[in-house]
Amino acid sequence: MSVRAPDFAAAGTEPAWTIADSTELYLTGSWGAQFFFVNENGHVAVNVMNEAATTMDVVAIVEELRRRGVQFPILLRFQDVLRARVRRLNEAFHKAIEDAGYRNDYRAVYPIKVNQLHEVVDELLDAGKPYGMGLECGSKAELIAALPQLDDDTLLVCNGVKDKSMLSLIISGQRLGRNAIPVIENHAEFVDLKELAFKAGFVPRLGVRVRLSTPGSGRWSESSGENSKFGLSVAELLSLLRELEAGGLADRLLVLHCHIGSQIADIHVLKQAAREVTRIYAELVGRGAGVRYLDLGGGLGVNYDRGHLEEGAGINYSLQEYANAVVFTVQEICAAHGVAEPTIVTESGRALTAHHSALIVPVLGTRAKDDPALEYMVDEGASDPVQALHAVLAHLDSVETPGELLEAYHEGNERLGEVRSLFSLGYLDLEQRALAESLYWRLCSRLLAAFRSGPGASLPEVGELERQLTDLYLCDFSIFQSMLDHWAIGQPFPIMPIDRLDERPDRRGVLVDLTCDSDGRVSHYVSAHADNSFLPLHAPKPGEPYYLAFFLMGAYEDIVGDAHNLFGRVSEAHIYADPEEPDNFWIEKIIPGTAIQDMLAQVQYFPNDLHRRMSELVRAKIQEGVVRPTQGIAILDQYMACFPQNTYCNPRDMEQDAPA
Ligand SMILES: *Cc1c(COP(=O)(O)O)cnc(C)c1O
Numbered sequence: 001m002s003v004r005a006p007d008f009a010a011a012g013t014e015p016a017w018t019i020a021d022s023t024e025l026y027l028t029g030s031w032g033a034q035f036f037f038v039n040e041n042g043h044v045a046v047n048v049m050n051e052a053a054t055t056m057d058v059v060a061i062v063e064e065l066r067r068r069g070v071q072f073p074i075l076l077r078f079q080d081v082l083r084a085r086v087r088r089l090n091e092a093f094h095k096a097i098e099d100a101g102y103r104n105d106y107r108a109v110y111p112i113k114v115n116q117l118h119e120v121v122d123e124l125l126d127a128g129k130p131y132g133m134g135l136e137c138g139s140k141a142e143l144i145a146a147l148p149q150l151d152d153d154t155l156l157v158c159n160g161v162k163d164k165s166m167l168s169l170i171i172s173g174q175r176l177g178r179n180a181i182p183v184i185e186n187h188a189e190f191v192d193l194k195e196l197a198f199k200a201g202f203v204p205r206l207g208v209r210v211r212l213s214t215p216g217s218g219r220w221s222e223s224s225g226e227n228s229k230f231g232l233s234v235a236e237l238l239s240l241l242r243e244l245e246a247g248g249l250a251d252r253l254l255v256l257h258c259h260i261g262s263q264i265a266d267i268h269v270l271k272q273a274a275r276e277v278t279r280i281y282a283e284l285v286g287r288g289a290g291v292r293y294l295d296l297g298g299g300l301g302v303n304y305d306r307g308h309l310e311e312g313a314g315i316n317y318s319l320q321e322y323a324n325a326v327v328f329t330v331q332e333i334c335a336a337h338g339v340a341e342p343t344i345v346t347e348s349g350r351a352l353t354a355h356h357s358a359l360i361v362p363v364l365g366t367r368a369k370d371d372p373a374l375e376y377m378v379d380e381g382a383s384d385p386v387q388a389l390h391a392v393l394a395h396l397d398s399v400e401t402p403g404e405l406l407e408a409y410h411e412g413n414e415r416l417g418e419v420r421s422l423f424s425l426g427y428l429d430l431e432q433r434a435l436a437e438s439l440y441w442r443l444c445s446r447l448l449a450a451f452r453s454g455p456g457a458s459l460p461e462v463g464e465l466e467r468q469l470t471d472l473y474l475c476d477f478s479i480f481q482s483m484l485d486h487w488a489i490g491q492p493f494p495i496m497p498i499d500r501l502d503e504r505p506d507r508r509g510v511l512v513d514l515t516c517d518s519d520g521r522v523s524h525y526v527s528a529h530a531d532n533s534f535l536p537l538h539a540p541k542p543g544e545p546y547y548l549a550f551f552l553m554g555a556y557e558d559i560v561g562d563a564h565n566l567f568g569r570v571s572e573a574h575i576y577a578d579p580e581e582p583d584n585f586w587i588e589k590i591i592p593g594t595a596i597q598d599m600l601a602q603v604q605y606f607p608n609d610l611h612r613r614m615s616e617l618v619r620a621k622i623q624e625g626v627v628r629p630t631q632g633i634a635i636l637d638q639y640m641a642c643f644p645q646n647t648y649c650n651p652r653d654m655e656q657d658a659p660a
Contacts (some may be wrong), residue, residue: 001102009542012632015301019501021504022502025528026527027306028044028496030209030303031526031551035084036358037055038501041502043058043060043499043501044056046547049080051188053584055577056585057430058076058360059499060497061573072648073362073570073648074212074359074571074573075358075359075360075571075572077120078355078573078576079123079588080576082127083127085353086124086211086507087127089300090106090133090325092323093106093326093327095320096320096324099115099324102341103340104341106343107154107155107293107347109346110124110133110347110349111135111347111423113139113349114298114352115555116312117145120554121135121145121149125244133151134153134156135158136156136159136347136498138160138518140162140169143156143170147173150178155179155181156173156178157207159183159209171196171204172196173547175202181255182207184207186383187236189335205254206252208232208240208247208253208460209230210232211230211231211258212260212276215337219415222328241253241284241287241289244289252290253284253289253290254290255292255293256295256342258295259297260297263301264315265301265313265316267317270317270326274326274333275349277294278330278333278334282333292343293342293345295346296344298347299317299348300319300348301314330344332459347612349555353554354555355441355551355554355556356554358549358551358552359406359550359551359553359570360547360549363475363540363545363546365472366539367507368471370441370442371441375514378439383428384433385419389436389439392443393446395408401454402459406461409444415436416436416587418567428541448462470509470534471539472513473512474514475511475548476648477550478515478520478567479513479515479521480515480520482553482570483550483553486522490523492524492525492551495526495535495548495550496535497548497549498548499546499547503538504631505538507538507539508535508536509534509537510522510533510535514567515567522535535633567647568594568598569594571592571593572590573589573590573591573655574588575588591655593646594646595644595646596646597643611640614639615636617637618632
């Protein structure tokens, strides 16, 4: 991929910036999975139906939401994207099965822990109906949610640690005719299951999870391997099989399950695991077990950045390659052992949900070191090093060669250092220091432009200047609520402005959030730039909103966020494409974000009590004469008015007036 850095030349001397440049810079063509692109207006757009007639403009959606007075940040759910992902997954497997001449079928089951939101599960199941898609649950609560949703013949794979009440609910599900399969994770579960079923006078169907020796892959590698906390070892599996045989139940063991971790990076690891588990399957079948489903768990990866074409970046396979690898490997091992080919099951969660939602975050403000709005005056009275700095800046126009530019840069550094130590020693005042810093940053910014437009563009000092000159973009969101995996495990998420993509992004931004936590910043970015410690962005224009979109938020991030700094669930809007509607979309539903009082209630503060305390305080202050009665009451009202509000800030340009 040839990458043109966005800002390697001084303004005026470079070719105009195009939407193709933005696509390349933000790698939209890679992680966008054909859903997201830059349209001819320089806006982010969404194509959910694979046809130009139904593309939606994200700027138009945001404008419509603003007209309706919706609180930002807001999570946009593209329900059609969920449906498209279900289709792509199933069709990839069906193609692999057809190409290989595989003599059985494929069933996807959706692990609801990845995104339990009712609307998400419903949409996935509806889209998956033609493919017989089922569900996977990993807890009692998830089982309770899943049990009434499925048809009788679709799979409900019940993983996770199961207590007796969960096991007996699964048995009841089977008695009701549901295809709910308890996947035995340890021997104690089997003992409980046997006892409960015996009492109920019912012979249950079951599955078993095996611990593979193939080490896991990706960032969740502890889900597999000898030391995984899940599943039976091969020795335990054999002893379970003997118990089943003794009870005449071997033909009730229907599912063999394994899971080697999420976001599998390397297709070879997947093949190795598939080979191992199919070998186990073949032996079980040879011993008379009734295994019909071979469940390879989740882990189908998603491109968060450059994608599978580039070595060392993200996952090294496509959706179709994943399906081919699974189908061909299972087929090959079954043929070698002369056993019937099983129905292949996968529990892909991330791959179904990641793409469907994007978080829209307003930029509340920026802080640039070389802010041109900062005025300064250097007069006679300025100190010597300040005068010297000013002189370097003043002569910059006549400086041309990289050597001369370097000299100016070093001189600038030296003078600034001088000013700072003289300040520390008490010889210079704050005014002089402020003046020196303004001059220095102005100098750096002009030097950077000059280096880039000339032969010095590749000098190491250019990188140094870039890092020094990054701007802070204060964003109206919380990393801990909306991007927990970025903070916890360094997962990168693609981020880009939704607008002005036909304009050169000539600032280098670092995004910081609203939380008071120094970790509340995005630490690395998805872009074609070699240095991923910043994101090329535009300088926001005064009076104009500037929104960023955070993509691939639909898996895990939706639900794992905690209540850091008491930021709650963000508002969300459900968008459908429709060529009959103006701008090709309609908004089905807007769900407001969590109210402050609800977040507070989670940590045991309640409005009545807080109101009582606040009015006591106000009364005392009125009596002390600190505030006038009308003022005091207005403050109390203002305080109480916050309770039903959303936990996030309003962007400047949407701010409503505070109560008088
Ligand atoms: C988490 C989990 C999944 C989902 O994995 P993805 O990587 O999201 O596809 C599937 N199966 C089990 C058992 C899991 O724990």
